[in-house]
Amino acid sequence: MxxxxxxxxxxxxxxGSFSGAAEALFISQPAxxxxxxxLEHQLNIQLIERASKGKKLTLSEGGQALYDHxxxxxxxxKAAIDDIKSRTGLKRGTLVIGTSTTIASYWLPPYLAKFCAQYPHIKVEVQVANTAQIEHALLECTIDLALVEGTPTEPHIISKHWQNDLMSVVIPSNFKPTKDLKAWLNEQFWLLREPGSGTLEMSVKLLAEHGVQAEQSMQLGSNEAIARAVAQGMGVALLPxxxxxxxxxxxxxTRLSQKNxxxxxxxxxxxxxxxxxxxxxxxxxxxxxxSE
Incomplete structure (x- = not known):
């Protein structure tokens, strides 16, 4: 081939386009x-469904299989190139880490500081996104490794447990829950993360395990925004x-205590x-x- x-x-x-590929590869569109x-002639298969003008290209079944390979x-x-470049005793090279906002803000900094002190000539980049976006970046090889909340959905991604992040239901300090806490929580307005967020996935799972459905809700793009919204009396949330x-x-x-x-x-x-x-x-x- x-x-x-x-x-x-x-x-x-x-x-998703011929023109974009031509620009990225520095060749002409006819090329x-x-x-x-x-390639289609060599493999005797149609790889791309030719779309009408203005529509994004789609892959045939065979095209999708070839794309995965x-x-x-x-x-x-890329790994071979990176490996050869790094065989100078980690005196040069690049490490790209994909992670969530919470991990980047609170968990990652001490590990970055230690690594950068030990390997000062390695250029480290941190890409912050939600879990779904991080998985996509791993598959596209735009990041080297990732730190996320929740297990991956893609079968080509391997996960390894790293830490446990304690979470609590938080409410405005002037809110007064009733004795039937579960019923009270089901009546509250919940502030949640956006779809694709590991925090959203885990929040819904943990709340459901405790009989809370969070039917009335609003989605916000960061945990910090949610925390401040709760502090302003907009609702309640489950946060790290x-x-x-x-x-x-x-x-x-105020953090709510759990039974026992x-x-x-x-x-x-x-x-x-x-x-x-x-x-x-x-x-x-x-x-x-x-190592710790």
Missing amino acids: NLHALRVFYTVAKL VSKALKE ARSIFAIE NVVTEDLVQLGKL NEQLSRPLYQLHYKDRPSSHAAQAFEKSLF
Whole structure:
């Protein structure tokens, strides 16, 4: 198989357009079309459903299968390049970490500080997004590893338990729950994260386990925004303790205690793409995550 033609196909499928692929690969649009026709002729299969003008390209069933294989092939290619570059004793290279806002703000900084002090010549980038977006970035090989809340939904992603994040239901300090706490919570207006967020997934799961449905709700884009909205009396929420600590100390929020002092928590996971070998920098950082 012609790897250049495969790369052209992969780029077209990833970007969704011939013109975008031509620009990304620094070749002409006719050259893109020619490479795709040659690949389809070689494989004797139509890879792309030609769309009418203005509509996004879609892959055929065979095209989707080839795209998945191509993604793995180019992930291994990138890993090989990164590995060779890193064999100077981690004196140069790049490590890209994908993570959620909460982990980036509260859990990650001490590990980053330690790693950067130990490997000052490694360039570290942190991409912050929700769990669904982080999974997509792993599959597209735009990040090396990830730290998220919740388990992955993609079968090509491997997860490893890292930490437990304590959570509590928080209410405005002037709210007075009734004795029937479950009934009272079911009557409240809930502030939740957006779809795709690991916090939303875990909040809904934990609340359901305790008989709370959160039928009246509003979605906000960050835990910090939710905490401040609760402090202003807009409703109640289930949030990580690390997010609400300052507002609790200031008396703006109250944490509700669970029966028998039960503690709510959510697991945090380290993720990597199973078809992509880890670079030396990624291996070193992963080792630091689990060394304490």
